[in-house]
Amino acid sequence: MISVNYFLVLSAILFSLGVFGVLTRKNSIVVFMCIELMLNAVNLTFIALSRHLGNMDGQVFVLFVMAVAAAEAAVGLALMITFFRNRESLDIDDANTLKW
Amino acid sequence: MENLVQIAIQNVNIDAILPSLVLCSFGMVLLLMNAFMPRGKSTPAAWFSLVAIIVTGIVSLAAWNKPEFGFFGGVALDNYATFFNIIFLVAAGLTILMSDDYLKREGYPVGEFYTLILFATAGSMVMASGTNLMMIFLGLEILSVSLYVLAGFFRNQTKSNEAGLKYFLLGAFSTGFLLYGIALLYGVTGTFDLARMGEFVSANPEAISNPMAVAGLMLLSTGFLFKIAAAPFHMWTPDTYQGAPTPITAFMSAGPKAAAFAGFIRILILGLGSMKAEWTSLLWIIAVLTMIVGNVIAIYQTDIKRTLAYSSIAHAGYALVGIVAANEIGVSGILFYMLAYTFMNLGAFAVLVLVGKKGEENLTLDGFAGFGYKRPWLAIAMVIFLFSLMGIPPTAGFAGKFYIFAGAVKAGYIWLAVIGVLNSAVSLYYYLRIMVAMYFKAPTEEFEWIKMSAPVVASIVIAVVGVLYMGILPGGVISLAKNALF
Amino acid sequence: MEILFFLFVAFVAVGSGVFVVTCKNPVNSAIALVNTFFCLATCYVMLDAPFMAAIQLIVYAGAIMVLIIFVIMLLNIGTVDVVKSSHAVAGGALMSVLVAVQVLYMLNRGEVANIEGPMTESAILEFGHTELLARSLFTEFLLPFELTAILLLVAIVGAIVLAKRDV
């Protein structure tokens, strides 16, 4: 059994990678995928901690996070489709009529 | 295995989730109803959802002073939850009242609109009554997912699309931080249950200085501050509020914000009360920043909806002052203020719904020129709401600010209160512009006939009564709010 | 041995993560993301959570990613994505490195609670991971479980309302 810290470090790195993607990508689907990456990183933290602490709560939480991710994916992709229909683009920088 | 079933059944206390259960049931029935209704008819759905709100209101009120707990301590339908439930229901009810004509005008008479509002309200209720991070998180997500859809509901309108997309991407992003915070707190305390978390932290004082716990607290706060629209996590607010359908903007600025406060306060006080020093000092700064950002940027706006969006940021700042105070007056002041804000803000938005034309036009200051003489009654109602937003006595806004600032003063945060008062003096500037437009400007063009419909008028009347009642005789509501503290 | 295996998995995970955020083609990003999910599933197995690993594959790699790829194909936006201007990338890189450093520092300084709960290795061997999870899920977390149903319902309704063409 390797130490929980390894997993936490891996999770932290993946989380930061996700943040990097959100900050730098323009395609909203890719941005969303980066957010999924962040959520997965957190899932890893949960499961690692759950194993370490010896209680199931964390893993149950991961189940719910997955459900949430699925729900968000459905709604988010629907939003992107409507956006694409109006603008012929998925570039988040095109979402700029509302400002100031 | 049978043992397990028994354990589960013993802990299933339907009474503890009755309000949200009733609301969800209505929501599902409504969903079916919509499926069999001819397309383009949303009025029956509106009335049905109003019935749902009223029935749920009765069910909620029945729970007053009869706290129910259940589901392994995951749910507490105490007075605190009930008070917030009423706020959510008022917000949802007023929103539904002002929505129907609006939806017809904009060409989206879709019954699912109301279903989503009902589910969003149910999510808010879960947040208010959850005593477990898992519950609160799921409530938050039910609420958020509904709101993502509602914000982008006008799928052919560019603005609405954009509002939905921005809200969604940033909301999901902030969910990432929130979850990381929850994970870290779980790692430190080994539980999601707020009561057990509180016990653990007070039993292990070294946890307070554990960087993981502190970081967890801060990340968790980030997630909630995003929903509350506090600076610097407020950036989505003006855009989304401006682009979303007006009734939804009204709803978002009142109900979900209150829900975020409900969950946040419960987590902070019940679960992390021992880390009070950390979170008060954080929220002090956030509150000041939020008030300043909201009020200052609002000055430069010409779109009234956007102005009100910034003003709602500022109001979140005022309410945060109450959390910083973290005493009886301050927290009950927040409950009071949230209800007051629900009335005044939804009232103001209801007027906007009436004034606006198809495609959300007419919502600049010019749209209000000469309004005071052409539509004196509506204008008087608007003046009352604006006064309440400014915090001028004897309106609910004044009483609410008074309680919150009195709480801050009593807790020794006198400078915070001074900054708050100064900010509300600044806020005058942009509210006054609306009044100036209404009373001191001749109409720029021939004023179009506003179609007044009974439901919208009813929502305005209810809001006026609420604002004045809570302003002139706030004693009743504030004593309820005090009883509602857990 | 185990540690080496972990390092390998971690390396692959991070590597595919880098691909996710840098690939110009969204489809490639998506494939890389699926790869990351596989690695994470492997980690879950290493953490004695085989059921979670299975769910990870079924839900994430199987459902969500397929949905995403489907949308990418539907909208036919194969290679249009352009990366942001270099200073935006630099800013993003700076911030995410700072966040990474911060989190790592925090993990280094912080301590995970030392609680030994009921889910020990022997318990897992005796009852099986799935049963333990089910016990938790259907007793203590029954209500949240039900709530996810509402959540998914909302999501379905919302997605349909948004995506259908006519009123």
Next chain:
Amino acid sequence: MYDYLWLIPFFPLVGSIINGLFGKKIKNEAVIGGLATAMIGLSFVVSAGCFFSLLNDPVKVHEQILGSWMSVGHLQVEWGFLLDPLSALMIMVVTGVGTLIHLYSIGYMHGEEGFYRFFSYLNLFCFCMLMLVLGNNALVMFIGWEGVGLCSYLLIGYYFHKKSAGDAAKKAFVVNRVGDFGFLVGLGILFWTLGSHGVWTVKFTEIAANAHLLGAGSLVVTIVTLCFFLGATGKSAQIPLYTWLPDAMEGPTPVSALIHAATMVTAGVYMIGRMNILFAMSPTTMLIVAMVGAATAIFAASIGFAQNDIKRVLAYSTVSQLGFMFLAMGVGAFTAGIFHLMTHAFFKACLFLGSGSVIHGMHHGLHHAHSHDDPQDMRNMGGLSKKMKITYWTFLISTIAIAGIPPLAGFFSKDEILWWAFASTRGHWLLWLTATGAAMMTAFYMFRLVSMTFWGECRANPKAKDHIPESPWTITLPLIILAGLAAVGGFVGVPALLGGSNHLATFLDPVFGHAQETFNLSAHGSHAAEYGLMFFSVVVASIGIGIALYMYNKNPELPGKFVAKFPGLHRAVFNKWYVDEIYDALFVNPTKKLGTFLWKGFDVKLVDGVVNGVASTIEACARGMRYTQSGLIASYAMTMVIGVFVIIAYYVFK
């Protein structure tokens, strides 16, 4: 009788609601105006009842609690009214003068569009003013305090199609809010400090009873009173927040008379009177109050020299007279301050209404002649004494009163202030000298006004000349009554020296006596000195009158010569000592304003400067901050990440 106290504000409220909601349907001016007047008249009857009961009542403080408003911890805030000699006197003034002005308005506003609106606002104003005066705690007072500001805003902007009216209204409201901010902060600090001594209260009686807990002369009490004083300067148009008042003359004349002369602007004085014990505890604040008052008195008077708009002269005169009141408060002459408040209400209301009558007549005449001359410009007037006899005589009486000639009302009150300024334990001869100078100037510009308006040849358009009628009885009756009061009103406060017994001082003693005794606030001096000063002030006033008569009546060409001889001085005075410009240069964004400055020449106003300066600073911030809201999701996400990073960096690494 005291049980009916609540009726006093209630009647105008009812009138306001009825007129506001149904006035448009009623249409009949007599009904609308009659109703409004009757309502305030009823208030006056009840006030008089209360006043006379109080006069013969050994118990001088009565409270009526209507119900609980808010409770915060140990603090109970009630909807309650307080009747003591001070508030009794004030309600008499407010309802009495108010009734007369309502009556006057029926004639004056005849035929105006939105007649009902005017009366609704006017009644609403009376309601708010009465709440301000009668409130038994600072929060009820604050409702009135905000309310009068609002009504003043609505009434100044009554002619909303005029842009200047809207601007003036907004300026008045914003400046008032600056003052309100001071009031609230002062109240907050007071509340907190008293609370830390275990007394959670905002009730005036309890504040007075527990004020000693703060410690006389302590820093806290100075800060609190200075904050309150800031509130008072906003509402009562003192330096530095005074210039909204002259602009407020954009409102209809009855409004100027009621709100901007007799009642609302005295709220600051009243408030200091209410909190007299706190102010008495802080000599520093008292000194500042006195200095600001004296400075305002002389400053505004000097500006009054060169104004040609009849209402603007009176406006600056009001500012100046309010300065006298503040001077009185500052040297501990609370009774004298309130006394002057009362007499000033009489003669200044009369003067404003008289000027209204003149404008009414001029307007009529000019309208007849199809002339577009300004009916308010005194250079178009002259010789009106023959055409408007009642107006002329009442105006003259009030002018003599304000000039301080015995035995008219202004003499007694002003003289008492001057004596206290000189001989009080908190007084100083410089204060006295300044005030005396201001008194002389008052006499001068008032007689300048009279001679330009009523005496000499009529300079109006020849066609208009013969069509300047006397006003109808609803206008002249209030003038006669007010002039009568201005003539005899001073006798309630005849000083002992002249054989009087100063009833007013005795009457107000339960309110002010305690503070004056405790802190040894009194004026002592030999009888000879008192006589001497009295005589001197009369002489000084007479000199002022004399100069005015000489310059404007006997030698009408003299002012022109004077101007030719000292052009710089005249221009300086004419342009209000360039204070506005200095403010502009200091506060207003220079680059942006340079063009405006050159364009508008020297006509930019003081408070415009401050308000616009602050506003443009905030607006610049707003503009800058607005651009953070770029509309780009990535930059929003970036902000969030930076926020998270900074927060965690601070808390985890500290």
